[in-house]
Amino acid sequence: MRLGIDEKNRAALERLHRDVAGPFDMAAAARVLRMPPAEVRRLLSYLASRGWLSRVRRGVYTTVPLGASEPSDWREDPWRVAVSVFAPCYVGGWSACEHWELTEQVFRGVVVMTARPIRGTEVEVQGTAFRLKHVPENAHFGTRVVWRDRVKVKVSDPTRTVVDILDDPRLGGGIRHVAAVVREYLSGAHRNEKLLVEYGDRLGNRTVFKRLGYIIETLRLDVHTLTDACCARVSTGLTRLDPSVDTNGRVLKRWGLRVNVELKREEPS
Numbered sequence: 001m002r003l004g005i006d007e008k009n010r011a012a013l014e015r016l017h018r019d020v021a022g023p024f025d026m027a028a029a030a031r032v033l034r035m036p037p038a039e040v041r042r043l044l045s046y047l048a049s050r051g052w053l054s055r056v057r058r059g060v061y062t063t064v065p066l067g068a069s070e071p072s073d074w075r076e077d078p079w080r081v082a083v084s085v086f087a088p089c090y091v092g093g094w095s096a097c098e099h100w101e102l103t104e105q106v107f108r109g110v111v112v113m114t115a116r117p118i119r120g121t122e123v124e125v126q127g128t129a130f131r132l133k134h135v136p137e138n139a140h141f142g143t144r145v146v147w148r149d150r151v152k153v154k155v156s157d158p159t160r161t162v163v164d165i166l167d168d169p170r171l172g173g174g175i176r177h178v179a180a181v182v183r184e185y186l187s188g189a190h191r192n193e194k195l196l197v198e199y200g201d202r203l204g205n206r207t208v209f210k211r212l213g214y215i216i217e218t219l220r221l222d223v224h225t226l227t228d229a230c231c232a233r234v235s236t237g238l239t240r241l242d243p244s245v246d247t248n249g250r251v252l253k254r255w256g257l258r259v260n261v262e263l264k265r266e267e268p269s
Contacts, residue, residue: 012043013052014061021150022061023076023084024160057125060084078110078128085125086132089114090143090154093131096161099146100190102181111171112179113156114163115140131240133171136158142199158190164230166208168243175242175261179215186221193226206235214241218263 009244018030027123030040044061047053053061054076054167062076070148079091093111101202109129115137123130142160145152156164162185165172172178185191200208214232216223235255241249249260 001197005047005050008050008207009043009047009123013047014176016053017066020063020078022148023056023060025060025084029061038231044247054126056187057085060135072171075106075126075128077148077151078126078130079148079153081125082112082130083151083153086112086116086130086229088115088140089116089122090140090156090160092156092164094135094165094177096158097165097172098157099155100158100161100192102158102161102188103177104185105173105177107173113140127158131171133168139203141202156184159192159195159199162196163203163208166200166211167205169211169221169241170244175211176263178211179263181220182212183213183219183221186216186223186226191225193229196226197229200233206233209233210255210257211241214257215260215263219265 004108012035012077012199015032016029020028024032026037026040026044028206029044030037033040034191035043044053044223048055048061049127052064054064056062056076056148075111082089082091088208089112090112091099091110094105094107096104098107101267108130111131111133113133113135115135118132118134121132123132140154141165142157143156146151146155165181167176169175172181186193194235196212198210209230213227213234216227216230238251238258238259240260245260250261251257252259
């Protein structure tokens, strides 16, 4: 429950509500409130302890809607949290698949591609699980900006989303779900074969084309020119179709793949 607040602190809180969009750190609060850092630190800690702010993580806060019935249980929008905690970054993987309606499956957690150094691939912030992958900022191409309230968030466009999950099927929920997304992409309004090849070349991982070509042939998708483009880009060496599955499987020399997960035309989900 919220506890009382005096006139001076209420004025500061109203300024934060008005002038700060999304989660903020002490430096941002100091600029808005025009107060010394030490004083801001005490104020934010005080307001959080009284239920007027929510602590996203150490040193990062967000305002709580004044009409929230249970301030202590209120949570910031995870995409806005991603911007404040992991920037420079973009939302990708299965989260982008959901955003672009390339899947009907609902996943727990948010996939974030970040240029920040990461110690682990899974982090929990305010009760939300974030799946992280390090991607250098110069590789943050193929993104679009969406607005979450007053906060700009980058999300991979449909084509970059497909390339990313072919590059790392774990970010797409496994190769069977990746295959379902590829089929949806190539049969829907987002289809752009030329851009798909361009993004794959730019990413620089030829395994993308191995997996894509295999999926197209196995699901018997009618995109012969794309299959040819994949064939022309197959590299030497053997790659697991799904790196998250610890089985050997058969070797398919045509695509340089160890098919450790079998796909069926009727069941790529």
